[in-house]
Amino acid sequence: MKLEMICTGEEVLAGQIVDTNAAWFSNTLMEQGVECQRRTTVGDRLEDLVAVFKERSTEADVILVNGGLGPTSDDLSTEAMALAKGEDLVENSLWRNRLESWFTRNGRVMAESNLKQALLPESAIMIDNPVGTACGFAVKLNRAWLFFTPGVPFEFKQMVKEQFIPFINERFEIAGDVSLRKYLTLGQGESSLADALEAIVLPEGLTIGYRTSMPHIEIKLFARGLSAISEMDNIEKQIRFLLGTAIVADNKKTLAEEIHGLLLGSGSSLSVAESCTGGMIASQLVAFAGSSSYFHQGLITYCNESKVKVLGVKAETLDYHGAVSIETVEEMANGARAILDSDYALATSGIAGPTGGTDNKPVGTVAIALATKGGVYSQMIKLPRRSRDLVRSLSTAVAFDMLRRALLGEAVIIDYGSISRFKK
Known part of the structure; x- marks a missing residue:
């Protein structure tokens, strides 16, 4: 299964906000044995969204699309998907009822613009969002399933755990033959760490990567395939021997x-x-x-x-x-x-x-x-x-x-x- 992610929003593309959703998603799916193979970031422009949906749907099996499901004029993911499919937007009566109930329950008047969130492409499968007003949905385009989620982090994370992971498990056989170990280091630069680890002969399927997150540098030992996974303990021993006191934590961010x-x-x-x-x-x-x-x-x-x-x-x-x-x-x-x-x-x-x-x-x-x-x-x-x-x-x-x-x-x-x- 080839998994990709499309992140939407001008503020993400321009670097005005840090896209923590993307990092969390890749790490969470890795723990499920699924490697995210490509991430695309696109702004709030209808023609660009349509183009990227069409392009990536010919290459991936599953694409998680994050953002653009709100009620405002710059929330364009749903409309773009309908255009990419050549379909009309159709009101989902179940979600409209959910919206009206949510606003009534919270003692608020629903703005007319919120009705936009009940519109889905005609062939879409509605995906529940139990903690927000943005309706998720899934659509098949070319070879890919595109799975749409809101950008609000706590809504997004709950939908990934409760809806997206079951969704892909039902439709694809997840081999689970990847593994990742992380070692947090302190006090040495990336080049010094790389020089120290250069002596390690890596078996096929094993790679060592580096991520700078000052004041730390994280070393990632990544294995693809059961044979590579079986070699991880041996390679880890070599990493620990060569780096010694530079390693200050395992599988911790800080x-x-x-x-x-x-x-x-x-x-x-x-x-x-x-x-x-x-x-x-x-x-x-x-x-x-x-x-x-x-x-x-x-x-x-x-x-x-x-x-x-x-x-x-x-x-x-x-x-x-x-x-x-x-x-x-x-x-x-x-x-x-x-x-x-x-x-x-x-x-x-x-x-x-x-x-x-x-x-x-x-x-x-x-x-x-x-x-x-x-x-x-x-x-x-x-x-x-x-x-x-x-x-x-x-x-x-x-x-x-x-x-x-x-x-x-x-x-x-x-x-x-x-x-x-x-x-x-």
């Missing part, structure tokens, strides 16, 4: 997700005191449901006065060593941990830039500490020629990695290839 998994249900607790990272550590953790079971508090002690009054940092420490120093972050971490007697506490203080640096402590200098019940670990890293956002996100990632290593009983302070440290 280190925050890895930390959440390690802390959830562990009985351990965490507090955070942030200066240059400005709440980034805390924010990434509380994005996960259940983080309240281990996360005690996140304190943004941005000015020196708050470091003294909230965390108990000594004024003389700040006067003598400065806010960006090993001594200061160690006292910040100890102070944060002591407030609620947390098992662990992370602290950061640095110069994110673009100004504020000195000869001794240039922009990109960041001090990070991890306090535990057994002691404090700290380091000062150098991140020159990075943007303010990247300094903050890299510092957050290093802090998470220090905690990750402590939770796993590994050495907390290590050397990263592209992240240098001030030596004591």
Whole structure:
């Protein structure tokens, strides 16, 4: 089965919004053993939509079309499909009743324009959208089934899980003979990682890919066919041997997700005191449901006065060593941990830039500490020629990695290839 995706919308084509639906869809279908082989993005122009529907329907077996099912004048997917088929648009009475009931139930007056959402190509099969007003539908054109979904992410995702995947399983034999493993890395550039892995001789059907998502680079081991899948464990051992400490998580998008998994249900607790990272550590953790079971508090002690009054940092420490120093972050971490007697506490203080640096402590200098019940670990890293956002996100990632290593009983302070440290 050859699967493709067509993403519609001027805002997607122009880069005004990031198309997270497409990435989610490809990954979700990969987990079902189906590889998405092509993705096309097209704007809200009727002639372009018609053309791309006709063109891709001669090549693919199934095409998921995302977006363009709303009530406004720039929602053109349904009309374009009718033109591509040479059919009239016909009102679907079932969906009209659903629309009227939805608006009545929610105490709202249905605009005349919403009736457009009940119009479908004459040969279309209606596809239920249980959480929205945009009616999905499927149409056969040339060799392909085109399956239309709304662009609203939560509507789209529910329809893919509840309608699209069953739809293709009913009509095609899904071999499921593909497999993907992902390794999250920190501290090495893409070229360095590629050079290190060049020595691996890959069996037929296995490929290694790279995806940059700073502050991480994700390595993807992809297998096509049962023979290739059987070789994945062997190749994974070689990847781990060659990359060593550069790998910080498996099949996770971020280190925050890895930390959440390690802390959830562990009985351990965490507090955070942030200066240059400005709440980034805390924010990434509380994005996960259940983080309240281990996360005690996140304190943004941005000015020196708050470091003294909230965390108990000594004024003389700040006067003598400065806010960006090993001594200061160690006292910040100890102070944060002591407030609620947390098992662990992370602290950061640095110069994110673009100004504020000195000869001794240039922009990109960041001090990070991890306090535990057994002691404090700290380091000062150098991140020159990075943007303010990247300094903050890299510092957050290093802090998470220090905690990750402590939770796993590994050495907390290590050397990263592209992240240098001030030596004591």
